[in-house]
Amino acid sequence: MPSDEKTKSKKQTKALVAEGFSVKSRLKNSVVLPPPSAGAFKENPLDKPTDFRYFYERGDLPIALEHDTKGNKIAWKVEIEKLDYHHYLPMFFDGLRETKHPYGFFARQGVHDMLEHGGSKILTVIPQLIIPIKKALELREHKVLCKTLKVLQHLVVSADMVGEALVPYYRQILPILNIFINKNLNLGDGIDYGQQRRENVGDLVQETLEAFETHGGEDAFINIKYMVPTYESCRLN
Amino acid sequence: MSAGAVPEPKSVTRHSKWSEEVEEAYRFQVAGYKGAEEYKAVKGPEVIDRWPNNGYIKKLVRKDGYFYYYNKERECPDKDVHQIKIYSY
Numbered sequence: 001m002p003s004d005e006k007t008k009s010k011k012q013t014k015a016l017v018a019e020g021f022s023v024k025s026r027l028k029n030s031v032v033l034p035p036p037s038a039g040a041f042k043e044n045p046l047d048k049p050t051d052f053r054y055f056y057e058r059g060d061l062p063i064a065l066e067h068d069t070k071g072n073k074i075a076w077k078v079e080i081e082k083l084d085y086h087h088y089l090p091m092f093f094d095g096l097r098e099t100k101h102p103y104g105f106f107a108r109q110g111v112h113d114m115l116e117h118g119g120s121k122i123l124t125v126i127p128q129l130i131i132p133i134k135k136a137l138e139l140r141e142h143k144v145l146c147k148t149l150k151v152l153q154h155l156v157v158s159a160d161m162v163g164e165a166l167v168p169y170y171r172q173i174l175p176i177l178n179i180f181i182n183k184n185l186n187l188g189d190g191i192d193y194g195q196q197r198r199e200n201v202g203d204l205v206q207e208t209l210e211a212f213e214t215h216g217g218e219d220a221f222i223n224i225k226y227m228v229p230t231y232e233s234c235r236l237n
Numbered sequence: 238m239s240a241g242a243v244p245e246p247k248s249v250t251r252h253s254k255w256s257e258e259v260e261e262a263y264r265f266q267v268a269g270y271k272g273a274e275e276y277k278a279v280k281g282p283e284v285i286d287r288w289p290n291n292g293y294i295k296k297l298v299r300k301d302g303y304f305y306y307y308n309k310e311r312e313c314p315d316k317d318v319h320q321i322k323i324y325s326y
Contacts, residue, residue, distance in 0.1 A: 064303055073267065075303035079296075113306050117295075 040179050043141050052095030053103045061091070063106060074109045085121040086128065089114055093132035096151060099143050111151050115158040122158050126165045129155075130172050137176040142201065145180065149204040156215040163215025167223055170212075174227035181205045181230060210234045243278045246271060246324035255311070255318050260293060262321050263313035268297040268305045271324050 015031045018024035025032045055061055062077040092114060095107025115122065136148045152173070156163040166173070184202030185192050194200045209231050213220045221233050252259050262272055270276045276285070279300065286296040288309050297305045313321065 073305055075299065075305060077303055079304055080306060116308060117306060 041140060041183075044139050045141065046097055046099070046139065050094050050097050050103070052091055052107055053098060053100075055091060056095075056103060056106065061088075061106070061110075063110060065102060072109070074106060074113060076113070080114060080117045083114070085114070085118060085125050089118070089122070089125045090128040090132055093129050093136075093151075096132065096136040096148050097139055097144060099141065104143075104147075108147055108151070112154060115151075115154050119159055122155075123161055123165055126162065126169075130169045134172045134176075137173065140176070140179075142199070145176075145201055146199050146204060149177075149201075149208045150198070152208050153211045156211050163212065163220070164217040166212065167216050167219055170223045170227050174209075174224065177205045177209065178228045178230075181209075181228060244274050244326055246274075246326055248325050249322045250325070251319055251322060253319055255313060255315065257293075258323060259318055259321050260311055260313050262323050263317065264294040264297065264307055266321060267312075268299050270297075270300075271322070274324070274326055 014029065016024060016027055016029050018027070018030040018032055020032050020035060024030050056063075062083065064075040064077060066073065066075055089111075092107050092110040095103055096111065098104040098107055133148060133152070136144055139145075156166065180201045182202060183205075184200060185194075192200060195203065198204065209224055209228060213224055213233060213235055216223075221236065224231050225233075265272050265276060268276075270279070273285070276297070280298055285294055287293060288295050290309065293309065293311075294307055296307070299305060
């Protein structure tokens with residue numbers, strides 16, 4: 001009898017691993033594998049250096065590297081007002097994908113400076129900014145996402161009509177925002193320090209969409225709702 | 238480029254709380270000047286670019302000819318307030 005039990009338990013332990021819906025998966029002793037991950041949140045790190053890095057290393061950009069304690073400023077070699085926005089703004093946006101120092105810092109600070117002082121010149125460059133923005137969001141890297149979302153929030157308030165000009169491009173930008181809108185930690189009564197540093201992606205996405213709706217004119221909400229169905233208006237109701 | 242002799246300040250004070258005066262001095266000192274007097278002495282009596290809404294400095298030219306741009310809002314962080322020197326002449 002004990003030998004019979006032994007063989008029985010041996011049979012039970014020897015499970016057959018099978019993929020779902022395969023013929024094997026229908027056998028009694030098979031253990032069906034879970035479905036493979038769809039990879040919606042999977043990070044796609046930068047595989048090759050960006051054009052921004054190339055141009056910076058070649059010395060094409062009108063900026064200078066600083067080695068002082070106040071490391072939050074860029075020294076511009078020419079006045080920003082005199083820069084060709086069609087050439088430089090897409091180049092700086094392209095650098096948003098970079099996380100390596102100093103490229104990441106220069107791109108972020110350069111974009112913010114150019115948006116702050118660009119005025120009416122920004123509006124005409126919008127179509128050229130969409131691809132760099134989309135590429136940056138598609139990396140799905142936490143740092144890059146936070147940076148790009150903050151830049152988007154700055155972009156819509158940088159000049160008149162920019163918010164409206166972005167509406168036709170929601171189809172390119174918003175799918176990634178739709179994925180990350182729920183990326184928010186539930187810590188109960190714990191403290192999420194990312195909130196203080198504005199690094200909570202879920203909150204940033206919500207803020208960005210609200211900025212889009214506020215500055216995007218009357219068509220903005222319905223277009224956002226089409227791409228991000230869980231978004232609720234911050235203006236209506 | 239130089240417009241005259243750089244004036245020597247008579248005294249220096251530091252503030253413990255942020256004010257618009259501190260913000261103004263901070264912006265000059267980030268660009269490498271003691272204050273408006275030195276800036277005028279080095280760069281000549283050019284009008285300094287300021288933000289229209291609050292009058293904060295918008296753009297300064299450094300001594301090496303490079304440009305520094307400043308934001309509309311307050312830039313001087315609390316931790317740097319006590320390091321900012323307010324010169325009087």
